[in-house]
Amino acid sequence: MPDPLLLVEDLAVAYDGAVQALRGVALRVDPGSVVAVLGSNGAGKTTLLRAISRSLGDVGGSVTAGRISFAGQDLARRDASWAVRAGLVQVPEGRRIFRDLTVEENLRAGGYTVRDARARREATDRVLDLFPILAERSHQRGGLLSGGQQQMLAMGRALMASPKLLLLDEPSLGLAPQLVEQIGDIIEQIHAQGTSVLLIEQNAAMGLRVADRAYVLEVGAVTAEGASAELAGTDDIRNRYLGVSTTSPTRTTHEDAPVDVPVHLQRTSGARAERLRVEDVTVRFGGITALSGVSFTIEPGTIHALIGPNGAGKSTCINVLGGAYRATSGTVHYGDAEVTALPSHRIADLGVARTFQNISLSLEATVEDNLLVGRHRVMRTGASAQTLRLPHARKEERTERTAVRRIASLLGIEQLLGRAVHTLSYGDRKRVEMGRALAAEPTLLLLDEPVAGMTHGESQVMADVIRAAQQELGLSILLVEHDMPFVMGLAEQITVLDFGKRIAEGPPDHVQRDPEVLRAYLGSAAA
Amino acid sequence: MTYFLTQLANGLSYGLILGLIAVGFVIVFTSTGVLNFAHGSVLLTGAYLVAILHDPIGFWPAVVVGILGAALLGVLINAVLVRNLAEPNPGTAAILMLGVDILLLTELTRRIGNRVLPIGAPWGADVIAIGGVTLPTSRAIAAGVAVVVFALLWYLFARTDTGVAMRAAAADGDTASLMGIRLSRTGATGWALAGALAAIAGVLLASFPAPGVAPTLAISAFAAIPAWVLGGFDSVVGAIVGGLIIGVVTALAVGYEAELHVLGRGLGEVVPYAVMIIVLLVRPSGLFGRKEAVRV
Amino acid sequence: MSDLLRRLPAIVGLVVALALPLLFNDFWLQTGLFAMAAVVGAIGLTLLVGVAGQLSLGHAFFAALGAYTYAWTVGEVGDRAAGLGLPAVLGIVLAGVVAAAAGALFSPISGRLRGIYLGLATVGLVFLARHLMVNLEAYTGGFNGRTVEPFSVPGFSFSNSDPDFLAVAGVEFGGLHRLWYLFLVVVLLAAWLGRNVKASRTGRALANVRDSEAAAAAMGIRVARAKATAFVISSAYAGVAGALMALAYGRIAPDLFGLQLSIDFLVMIVLGGLGSIAGAAAGAVFVVTLPLVLAQYSSELPFLATPGSGGLDAATLARLLYGAAILAVLLFLRGGLAGAARRLRHRRPPRDTGEPPPVAAPTAPTATPEPSLSHPSVPTRSKETTP
Structure with a gap:
């Protein structure tokens, strides 16, 4: 076995000294290989990348145990700048291009560490060769590019430093299928040019396609690893992403779940749940369409789930319903009130309450x-x-x-x-x-990933709580979640989004078998 | 008409000096997130160095020392104090700078005492007159210097690696550091630039028609705050435009105070802030400021 | 028992505050009055900055407004820079009300700008205040200022006249003694109300707005109104503080209400620890007392030079210590004096409450983090494409 390019041993990371994000993670990337790390939201994938690229401190995280070494060097006392110079470059999640800088200036910032003019020219040529579109748009501001072009710019920017190992954080996020394919091809080209790649993906299809080897990360720990081909063949992956499981999502029977909830909630007012109608809602941010003509209805007192791959527009949708974002067109009505015309606090007054994906507590x-x-x-x-x-x-x-x-x-x-x-x-x-x-x-509760980052047991307890609250208070609930067993066990109706569009709707067993849904989650091969 | 043009010319030249100071606020703010309340005392430090050194070593060498001294002071404030805050955030940093300002200003006041130190500029107290419009030579030179400095800044930020790195770091520091850009270095550069700009502005402000360097010179940096806020906190262009607006409005308010007597005496002091408050009422993020993007 | 123990410091403090006038000479009494006036303003500002996360450098404006409102409403009818001749108690109330109203007028800005941006915008108010004080001579006496009518309630003056002689425990009770107790009542009221605001629905809403405007709005909190409310509350406090300052000085002039006063208020609450009412009080006492004491006892400190000699005089030393204190607290004392006190208390072994141990995190923090002006960074960002 060759010496590993990157070796992670027994890594533990905590945020603000209290929240444990990773524990006992071990991982290796051999020279010239592509390795994927798969996992759902909150599993700790980004934390792992940040630990490797030495950028945890910026978000309040710190390594509490374990060791990371790159090309034989311990990274413990190194900073992000050192890592880049040593050939370890990260493309951050969500692209994060410099919007007010031109394409050329973005690339220039990426090549900041390269002091040799010739090396830099060569890197520029290589990048523009790989992404011809960037040459055409060279003087345009980064913020004006489309989503796919922005992803290319983000990757090109990182390649300007001629890395030995490229860290990619969810490159397929929010991109249309053909673009995802294209990004996959580009990763293969980058690999062919001799750069090793560590890829973080929620899109298992994409991850498994381009990687030689993959790890599955769940709630901060590695739960499966192996050659990509082997992993792709297991039911485990299919199960994890679609909840099509043999062990049916149990309603109540779980060792640490309160079987019966003895607490009774009361309303102080006689408010009742109303019908929520989402009609033809479109949301655009600059050149990017996050939601396009989405419609669905939540009947009073039911649990409705909104699912879809990362970047499908689920959170955007919940943010429109809660008033945090404005719809570009289309309407949302709760009972007779037009939600899309109201500010957040007025929507709250209608009896709509929500949780946030990135916990927003004092x-x-x-x-x-x-x-x-x-x-x-x-x-x-x-x-x-x-x-x-x-x-x-x-x-x-x-x-x-x-x-x-x-x-x-x-x-x-x-x-x-x-x-x-x-x-x-x-x-x-x-x-x-x-x-x-x-x-x-509330009479309508919007839950944005209520069990992300929870263990199976914890999420079962949460499911019981949600069900109890719904029954006692007669609530309508809209649920955005990636944990499929959780969603399938709880929701009465499911709307599936992909690339901002609704691709399916129906009760859980119907949605689970929908070929469109299978393709969205697992790629064309699975359907 | 010539009276109006004279006021306008004075206002524009004063506005360009305010722009130099306001750009310093912007650069420190975008590169390290610090609201630099000590900018005035850094400015005074630069001018003070020129005032005490022009006699022994000559005016131009003294200016070089003053600029370098103020730049170094800025870098030290950032490295020794700002970067060691127990709870680093914009609020505590702003208050820290109030403390730094008090220390520097107290020490400089003790050194200067009641004196007014001449700046020793070679252009003295001459006045240029073109078709009845008069402008002190010092102010004409100030305008020229400011324009040259702004051109150099444009070149730095648009054409050099350091400048592009600074803009990248200002736009998204987290991502910039993933590109290998050291935020400590872009921060230090920002403070050095701001210090140098302040020293230049200090020398220009202490020249004729001002009598020289006195502790009150530090307060002139405060006059640039409306210019900065007006321009929109994070925009260099905005700071320059803001400076020009405030300069002209102030000059006109002072020049036409007799006609505006219903508004009271000492209008020049309050008008910049009145303009600032009015602009903020209409545009809370200033003329050129970006609206904060809300992420949920 | 534990309740009593918890309140012990407050009780001891109160007894000391009640007894001090019996021991103090006029200098210390006068210093105490200045300090107590500042305490009121500092409590108001800590509610705005510490609880709501909004910075203000405009407190001098509201203090000036309060001071002149008091002087004008209570001033005698008739002569130059006179007044309405209203009862003094009403004057103090009006000082708070007028300042609050002015704070409400500023709502379009205070409700929309956040944190340090508001701090900069409020700088303008200080210059506006100066302009008004200098130009509205009929009310303010212009540049030279005006005298302030001593406080009185019917039949009892807080000056040295009427009743001519009053003594408690053998100590003659002059005007300063009487004012001391008046101020103490106002301070206690201010602290009590401040604590209640912090612990109320309004206070929780303000803290929530500070930590996340989006979450606050989703809970039905009107974010702009909450920010404006915090500004109005702290303006009212500043107005009352201004009235007390006017009483303590006996004569007010524009120079008392410059930018330095705004900065002093801010420094008080930072030294004390943002959001802490006891901290604000401690900070106020330190900031006010330091220069007065150094000036008073400068002749007894051998290393001090006389003012104007270019050496280290008392005023200069006071400024340097003041600046150094700010730096020291911000660099070394997380959470100011209140934070340090809290850590000292927590260092004692905690009582066993039967609670499960904290989460299995190897580096659980030992102290509560202090409210900060910035918004706490979030470990993960939104997964979706946002602008």
Whole structure:
């Protein structure tokens, strides 16, 4: 066996000293190979890449155990700049091109570490050879390029440093099928020119196609590895991405799941769930179309899931429903109210509550205070009464604390009420955010990846909580999630998005067999 | 009419000097995220060095020392203090700079005392008159210097590796560091540039019609804050345009104070801020500022 | 028991504050008045900066507004730079109300700008304040300022006259003593209200807006209104602080309300620890007391030169120590004095609460991070293409 180019041993990474993102990860990339790391959102893929490219510190992460070496050199005390000079270059997730710089200037920034003028000219020629479109657009601002061109620019920018090992973070993200194919071809060309590649993908089809060897990362640990061909053949992958599993997604029977939820939630008002109608919604950001003519309806009191590969437009959709993004065209109605015409806080007033993909809690505040923020809309006493601590304000405060305690016990976080959020684990933070949304007594709950980064057991518990809340409060729920067993076990109706378009809709068993869906998730070979 | 043109010419030249200072604010802000409240005392330091050195070593060498000294001071503030903040964020950094400003200004005030130190510029107190429009020679030179400096800045940011790297780092530091660009280095360059610009502006501001270098010179950097905010926080072009607007408006407010007496005395001091507040009411991100992209 | 223990520092502090006037000479009493006036303003500012995450350098404007409102409403009817002759208590209330109203007028800006951007915009207010103070001579007395009517309630003056002689425990109670207790009442009220705001629905909403505007809006919080509200609350505090300053000085002039005052307020809350009311109070006492004490006792410090000699005089030393204190706290003391105090408390072995141990993270932080002006960075970014 040759000496590895990159060797990761027993790696553990934590964020803000509290959230464990990776543990015991081992991985090797041999010279001249392409290695893929597959896994769903929150599995720790980006964290792994950042640990390798020495850019964890920028996002508050740190390596707490293990060792990474590149070409025999320990990376422990090296910074990102050293890594680039040593030939280890990362293309960040979401492309992250410099939008206000021209294409030429973007490439120039990529070649910053190359001091030799001739080497730089050669690198430029190579990049423009690989991506002729970049030569044509050389004086255009990066932000004006289309999504696929931006991905090419991001890759070209990294290749300007002539890396020995190229780290690619989800290059297929949000790209149309033919573009994904094209990016795959380009990766093969880059490989053929002698550059090793470490590829992170959610698109298993793409990852397995171009890689010699693949690792599957789940909740911060490697759960499978092997030659790509072998992995592609296993049911395991198919199962993981589509939830077409032999062990059916259990409703309640799980060792650490509360079989019966003894807590009862009450509404303080008689609000009822209404019908949500999404009609022909299109969202464009500059030159990129994130959603295109999407329509679906959520019947009152049902659980509806929105699924699709990464970059399909799911989060964009939830952000339009919550008012964080404006629809370019189309409408959304909740009951009689036109959601698309309202700002976020007015949508909240309609009884719509949501959680965020990137947990958005007050880190310094206690769990209790975070949950109480959810009661903002429910609380009635005026600010002056509260400031003067008048009797009725104090009474309300006590009532609300009781209500919040009830929600906390439903979620199993009662004992954490007094703790500051920043001391909690990722899974607990997800639960707090869910609690905050429930505290608002919504009639429609938008959940953006409620179990991302959770273990199977944890996500089962969450499924029970969601079901209990839905039944007791008569909620409608819209669920965006990658964990297929979770979605298939919970949702009554599923809408599948791919590249911003709706490609299928129906009950779980129907969607699971839809050839379009299989192709979107596993590539043409699988269908 | 000639009176108006004279006011306008003075306003434009003053505006270009304000632009030099405001660009310094922009560069420090975009390269390290720091709202540099100590910019005024860095400016004063540069001017002070020129004032005490022009006699022993001559004016031009003194200017070189002043520029290098102010640049070095900026680099040191960044390296020793800003980069060692216990909780690095824009808010604490801004307050740190208030502390730095207090220290520098106190020490310089102690050294200068009640004196006004002549800057020793060779152009003295001459005045240029063209068709009745008069402008102090020093201000005409100031305008010329500022234009040359702006041209050099354009070349730096558009044509050199260092400049492109600085713009990349300012746009997205995280990604820039993945390209091997060292943010500590682009930050240091930014502080050095800002310090040099401040020193140049300091020398120009201390020239005729001003009597020389006094501690109050540091306050002139504050006059550039409306120019900076007006331009939009992160835009070099915006800072220059903002400087020109504030310069002209101030000159006209002072020149026509008699006609504007209903608005009260000392209008020149308040007008820049009034313009700033009005612009912010209409455009919260300034004239050239990018609207913050919201990510959810 | 533990409740009592927790309140012990506050109780001791109160007893000391009540007893101090019996021991203090006029210099210390006067210093105490200045400090207490500053405490009120600092509490208001820490609610804005620490809790809501909005920076303001415009506090001098609102303090000036409060001071002149008090002087004008309470001033005697008639002569130059006179007033309305209203009761003094009403004057203090009006000082807060007028400042709050001015803060509300600033809502279009304070509701839209965030963090340090608002800080810069508010610099303009200080210059606006100066312009108004100098030019509205009929109310302000112009450049030279105006005198301030002493505080009084019917039948009891807070000056040295009427009743002519009042003594407690053998100490003569002059105007300064009486003002001390008036100020103490206002400070306690300000702290109590400030704490309530922090712990209320409004306070939680403000903190949520600071940490994530998108999440706050999704919870039904009107983000712009919340930011404007924080600004109005802190303006009201500044207005009352201004009225107290006017009483403490006895004469007010534009120079008292320059940019330096805004900076001083900001420094107070940073030294004390953002968001902490006790910290704001401690910071205010330090910032106000330092220069006065150094000036008072300069003759007894052998290394100090006389002012103007070019050597190190008391005022210069005070400025240098002031600047150095800012640097020291920001570089070495996470969370200011309040943060340090909290860490000291937490260093003691915690009581066993039966809670499960913290998450299995090898480097769990030992102290609570302080509220910061920036928005906490998020480990992962949105997966989808956003602009």
